[in-house]
Amino acid sequence: MIEAKNVSKSFDGFSALDNISCVIPDGCIYGLVGTNGAGKSTLLRLLTGVYRQDSGEVLYDGLQVYENPIVKKDIAYVPDELYFLPGANMNRMARLYSSVHPGFDNDRFIQLAEDLRLDRKKNIATFSKGMKRQAAIILALACKPKYMFFDETFDGLDPVMRNIIKAIICQDVEERKAVAVITSHSLRELEDTCDQLALLHRGGLVLESDITKLKTNLFKIQTAFLDEYDRNRFEGTDILHFSKRGSVSNIIVRGDKSDIIEHFNALHPVILDILPLTLEEVFTYEVEALGYDFSAIFEREVE
Amino acid sequence: MxxxxxxxxxxxxxxxxxxxxxxxxxxxxxxxxxxxxxxxxxxxxxxxxxxxxxxxxxxxxxxxxxxxxxxxxxxxxxxxxxLEVSRRSEFSEIKDKIKDFALAGISRDELHKYIDEIYDEMGEQK
The missing domain is CATH 1.10.10.10 (Winged helix-like DNA-binding domain superfamily/Winged helix DNA-binding domain)
Incomplete structure (x- = not known):
């Protein structure tokens, strides 16, 4: 189990992360999403003990991670910008990894490279961007880590490869109660893979929740009335977003589905359609409520 | 919208x-x-x-x-x-459903009654 307790980090007076707390249980695939510059990568570097936090604690089953080899031997981290030794092939990298990770499983490394049809003797510098990612993932998985961190790792893979890698990670999580923390912008992807999701914005944790729960308390409603009305008609409901054109409104509401339906039906609308939100829409409306809203760009163009 | x-x-x-x-x-x-x-x-x-x-x-x-x-x-x-014309041409879309009801033993009268109820409900709204 990974626990971050009131973790803060700033760089030259710029507060990158402010008082973040989260718990990542064993056997969990944890999705980390956020706006550009929200602090996702910084959080990963703190969780993996690459950075030292200014305040707060990062604990693995109660042990500090920073400069602690006992904890770090169980961690594999595939960063956003990959590093390979100059001119090295995968075999050379495997030797480096096995010297650092006592659990490095050379058979698994060879098997995975064969499965993904990567040439272990070829200079990695000659690999394509996606193949470099694959190489880094294989090396990380061969360490048989208890804790895996992937920083936008899947965004550069083709759909076939993405599914294969995801399946391998899911197996590890299932068999060894491993933990995977994944940042991505492809919410559609996280939707099927992760069981927990955290949303970061401007260095703060906006929400941390079960994926299924996230998707079941926000709804997209289309409604219309024949008489004149405005947002005030829906007083008593938790509205995140309201837009109206003519007599038709599109509303994003938070709450229990049956309560919402009951509340709206009592107003006798001519139309009432309720749809659950996709994760991408949840993300959009949650950060919009925090001022991350760029709709003005379109209004300016359309007018 | x-x-x-x-x-x-x-x-x-x-x-x-x-x-x-x-x-x-x-x-x-x-x-x-x-x-x-x-x-x-x-x-x-x-x-x-x-x-x-x-x-x-x-x-x-x-x-x-x-x-x-x-x-x-x-x-x-x-x-x-x-729209009236186009909806009329969509009658066949409920054919399978009606057949399904009939096979399940729902009587003609029962279905008629249900349809009447819906029309009445809509009449009240208008």
């Missing part, structure tokens, strides 16, 4: 057509009312303008809207008539 369900298997243009028709049937859009422009809808819904144009072209073909140079797309005064 429009609500797109991106998970749905119904194509986006079809959803737009269906919703426009529904707005007209319910009196939310009336003859002579202007529809939002392709540009506006495209920006609002983040949908390819060609998809929106496809929906408008389809509505035009069905005689539900027509485009006026410089004014955009307008609801036709023959829209309701056109």
């Amino acid at each position: 429009f609500q797109i369900d991106i998970i749905s298997r119904t194509p986006v243009y079809e959803q737009l057509v269906r919703q426009t028709e529904k707005f007209i049937l319910l009196g939310i859009l009336k003859a002579g009312d202007k529809l939002p422009s392709v540009r506006q809808l495209s920006a609002e819904l983040s949908v390819n303008p060609n998809t929106i144009q496809k929906a408008f072209t389809e509505l035009d073909r069905r005689g539900i809207i027509f485009s006026v140079k410089g004014r955009g797309n307008v609801v036709s005064d023959k829209a309701l008539k056109a």
